[in-house]
Amino acid sequence: MDQINYLAFAIPAFFLFLYLEYALAVRLKKTDVFKYESSVSNVSIGIAERLLNLFIAASFYELFNYIYIHYALFDISNAWWVWVLLLLATDFVWYWYHRLGHQVNFLWAAHIVHHQSEEFNLSVSARITTFQALIRNVFWCILPFVGFHPVMVVVILTVHGAYSFFTHTQMIGKLGWLEKVLITPSLHGVHHASDEKYLDKNYGDVFVFWDKLFGTFQQEEEAPRYGLTHPIKSYSFLWQHFHYYFELAEACKREKGLKNKWKVVFGSPALLDQDIRPILEKRFLQHKSIDRYRFKFKKYLNGQLVICIILLTFTTAFFSYFQIIDKWVVSVFVLLTLINCGALLEQRKWIYYLECLRLMLVVAYVFYQFDLLSLIFIPLIILIMLERTFSLSRVYRNYVLQYEKIE
Helix, strand or coil: CCCCCHHHHHHHHHHHHHHHHHHHHHHCCCHHHCCHHHHHHHHHHHHHHHHHHHHHHHHHHHHHHHHHHHHCCCCCCCCHHHHHHHHHHHHHHHHHHHHHHHHCHHHHHHHHHHHCCCCCCHHHHHCCCHHHHHHHHHHHCHHHHHCCCHHHHHHHHHHHHHHHHCCCCCCCCCCHHHHHCECCHHHHHHHCECCHHHCCCCCCCCECHHHHHCCCCCCCCCCCCECCCCCCCCCCHHHHHHHHHHHHHHHHHHCCCHHHHHHHHHCCHHHCCCCHHHHHHHHHCCCCCCCCEEECCHHHHHHHHHHHHHHHHHHHHHHHHCCHHHHHHHHHHHHHHHHHHHHHHHCCCCHHHHHHHHHHHHHHHHHHHCCCHHHCHHHHHHHHHHHHHHCHHHHHHHHCCCEEECC
């Protein structure tokens, strides 16, 4: 059991803190801090990133190690003061990665997901996509290149990430003199705001030095309005991940010449045609009045999220013991389930077929484990017969895809 990944315990710890934040919000009568649909979206995106990160984390450590061994500029020791220097260097790299992530369309496409939530609570810290994780790990390569040992880098990145988790909350107000040194929840809330005076401010993750040095610091004054300046109109797991890539593709399609297309991909988000998103939303999203109605059958959706969380925790802990087929089946099942959760919130009519696909994946995996894969056609035929006899798709739509009116 020496190869257990004890970072798996961070997953239940995350939900413990999330529950404590919610309980405090209820006690302080600030329940508007949480919105069910938004929280489901936040958690779903976080589960996907943590799961897919299991496949790439080791590769990036090996990359850090390779760069350190072959290209390190300096031979930096592990003295205590070096750890302080590394923390400062890490936050400095983060500042520029983060700032560029807001100023370059290609990078913003990966980072925009983190800013889509119109609520600001601990669940928002989970809104990190695999695309964003890949990009920021490329930036972290600068640290072993300078000469910091990869083990030290990984440790500091863990501490750095843990700190930023606690800055995503409204339950902690302004912290006085600490805000002259550290990024606090109040200061990071400014960064998540869509108010004009707060746009493109407070890029730091731990320290405020860089924002003050490079002119991007902003104290919280009026209460922020969180989210994007042009909010997306969907809780779809897929749309939240890919809508900006579609927008860039559409913008490139409208431009003539490689130079102009290049300017779209690597230009500023502020210069992107804001008429593109509404056009794509009409093309790809079904439109319902979500202001007065909401998803009713929450227990079913909650159960699916709980299953995903359990699978993520177990897979994280014992990933090194899994066979490749086990890893892929768990990953595909969880991703299909997360897509399913978003589709439930959106009341997508095709969700029944996604449910069938997910069911057949589980059955096929069980048959594979018992060396019965050649008989997979039997449960498939049974499923088809049940559909023909009882019209399961209609039953599913009638009893699962339900809205309730908001008074």
